[in-house]
Amino acid sequence: MNFSEVFKQSNQLCKVSPNGKYLATCVQYRLVVRDVSTLQILQLYTCLDQISHMEWSSDSLFVLCAMYKRGLVQVWSLEQPDWHCKIDEGSIGLVSSRWSPDGRHILNTTEFHLRVTVWSLRTKAVSYIKYPKACQKGIDFSRDGCYLALAERRDCKDYISVFVCDDWHLLRHFETETQDLAGLEWSPNGCVLAVWDSCLEYKVLLYSLDGRLLSTYSAYEWSLGVKTVSWSPSSQFLAIGSYDEKVRILNHITWRKIVQFEHPATIDNTKATVYKEVERRPAVPSDELLLHNITMGSTLFNTQSKYEICELPVQIPLVKPEPDRANPKIGVSVLAFSSDSRYLATKNDNMATAVWVWDVQKMSLEAVLEQTSAVRCFQWDPQHPRLALCTGNSKLYLWSPGGCVSVQVPAEGGFQVQSLMWHCSGNSLILLGKEQLCLCYMETEQEEQ
């Protein structure tokens, strides 16, 4: 594993282009585009204000930079650095901005979710979509880029509008049977739309592309409900994570629950491997060593850690959330399927230091990774069944079916890995710190334990 040098970035804005060749990062009000393999700066653009959001267009030719405070969106071209485009939302304000799948339209959501403005970069035409809903995930493009599903709220009722992205023609508009729609997501094959209600009611609705209600699923009443929903890449399974610390998986044929994964505090009676991160504190240094360490960039604070396999039963540290707070830190909040749909990684919020990996084929627990501090971010490799995770310290953790490894990020002054993302080829990882970023190239897999 090779690590690149550390670069500056701000606001955790760092994205790889869809074709995998370029890396765009934001440093305050500048947009820096680098080549992924050499990390040389190819282009440098200056925006009018601090960039709040940055996104690549689908053809990797343009980059969108949104400045929410000023209500501006600037688009830069990679091929023609002189080309410029500026969208000013005016007094109506800007809350979010995104590309359309064809890379020629920009959808801006105005402040207070008054409307969604669709700007065409081809014709400078504007279209408006009224009454968009402000919720966890109110807008989603299908994976093939043909359709847009938008959640709307009119007269205290939830609706969904399906648009054809080609010419923004309204294909379907139907009411949903939700109390308060919290989110919607297209299945990877683009034929089914999963819609879920807010946490006050456990309800997951499945609509077909033409607006027919296929099925409703509700696991229980009254207690807090759905926290997160995720489709498997093969569209065969829909995983629902809820506040009762369980994950329920529905199958795409009958839309009924086929299995329920629980996250108990005491793990017993499974064939899963429990990896526990064990830190090895360095020996107390003598005076000479201290000086030496300081000159070497202070590896004194970098404790070595490795994974140990624990014998069952294992106790996972629990943190009980405050009972009277809203949105309690309990329940499964993150679900991620691996790219081959073989594994599912979950995180239970009241056991924040543990990541659970489930084998979807066998429908059983495969591994549990217990870290020393709360897991901040984890992501699957887009090509191989490999999970990378970080916990806010200077280490990178990798899990694969063969084993688990903990790698120290070699950076001066300590690099706290706050989040990470994989390159689309699966050959490298981008690690984001607070103000820094670093690339990790996977060459040969070193697997321990």
Added chain:
Amino acid sequence: MPEVPLVKDVRRSSVECRTPPLRQFSLPSLLLHRSPHTLRAFCTEQNVQECLSHINQEVSSLGLPPVWSELDSSSELNNVSVLNCMYDLIQLHHRSLRTLENMEVEQIKLSSNVDYLKLTTGHLKEQLELSKRENTGLLERERQLQLKVKSLQNCLKNEKEEVQKLQSIISSRASQYNHDMKRKEREFNKLKERLNQLLADKKERKQAIDVLNNMGRADGKRSLWKTEKTKAKHEGEMYKTLLCDYDSRQRELVLENAELKKVLHQMKKEIAATLRLRKLSLKGEKPDLGGTQAASEEEEEEMFDSSKESVELNCVHAREKLTNSIRLQWRKLKSHVERLDSQVFLTQAGESTNGDAVPRETHEEEMERLKLEIQQCKDFIQTQQQLLQQQLSSPCDEDAATLLNDGYMLQEKVRLRDEWKILEEQRKIFEKERKNFTEAAIRLSHERKIFEEDRATWLKHQFLTDETKVSSLLAPEKLIDCHLDAASSTPDVSLTSPSVADLQHKLSLIPENRSTKPKRQSEDTNDLCGNDHLQDKQWTDSEDLSSHSLTQEKNCTI
């Protein structure tokens, strides 16, 4: 006589009260004892004295004054004393009667008391029983009530827990509602502020887009107007995607179904086969035969059906039939296996019944058969081995074959000998020729040397003679060429040196050829006929060449 009735009474009462003293008497007095009518027998004129003394005894024993004393000489009785005695006796008798009456009364009283007590004890026992039963009944009720109390307590606990859970749910929902409400209120306030701001703001910043130049479509096509056709096209595309998805899913499911059906068929066949085998092996179990026969009939029916089933893929009926038949056969197999298990258990326990003997016998038979087979195979292998040994070890066992072999061998030997001879002769010839050729080569080299010397002198001569002529450098060459043309066998005339080189090469080659050839010959002697002709040809060729070169040289020297 007045004494008689008294005596009668006495007798009667004495019969009732006391019997022992009368035994002292003789037989006649005993007889008298029996009935009061024979009273006279006790006292007769003969035994008056005895009777008197006896009566005296009796009276004195009763505590009365004696009736008669022997001191009185008169034989007559003292009437007074007798009367007194009688009176006393009567009094005694009355007294005793009275006591008897009293005792009877007492006895009656006591017996009635006893009855009464018996009755009361009976009553009391019943009461005791009753009260015992009541007690047990009450204990039972108490126990039941306690159980009920426990269950009610549990219910209460559960209800309390549920209430608590519901309360917590309510509280979390309430906190969620409050949170949402606060969020909405904050947003509302922001909205109000913004509205105020906008109303107050004089200039309104309008929305605008500023693009340097219009971009083309990402896919390069031209954009279309929004018309009904496009709408319909979009609808069509949408339905196409859906249909494709359903299609692919249906295909997958059909494949899966086909596979599962295949598996079921296979299972059915295998189960049927195992059942049939079992049927054959266990002939003793007659009641089952009927069942298995029926099953086999069913199986045959289903065998025919299976061909139909493969055609009717979606027929629910066929599917049900298949699954039912599999279930039936599986149940049979299971029952069979259970029976076998039980049998095995019994045999292990040591019991021997008819049912047990059969499988054991068959088992033993099988063992015997297998052993026999093994023995046969072993024998077979042994015989084969023996035959093989014979074949290999002593070939003279079969005369004809050995003779033939010998004949063949001799023939071969003779042939080889002849060929050896030929080869030897050839070798000698080759040796001779080699010698000749080496001599020739030596001669040739000598001649060549002479030729060279001649050439050199001739050249010198020419050079000296042609000095007067103003000639280019080419002239001597030309001349040399002309002169050497005749000498050269090859047509290329360009340079002297190549032709000379060629000549030299040929000359040098020829002795080499000659020298290599004998070697080759020596190698080839081992080969049988065939190569001789080739070698002869080579020799002839080389001879030609050598003769040719000799003639050339001859030409040159001229």
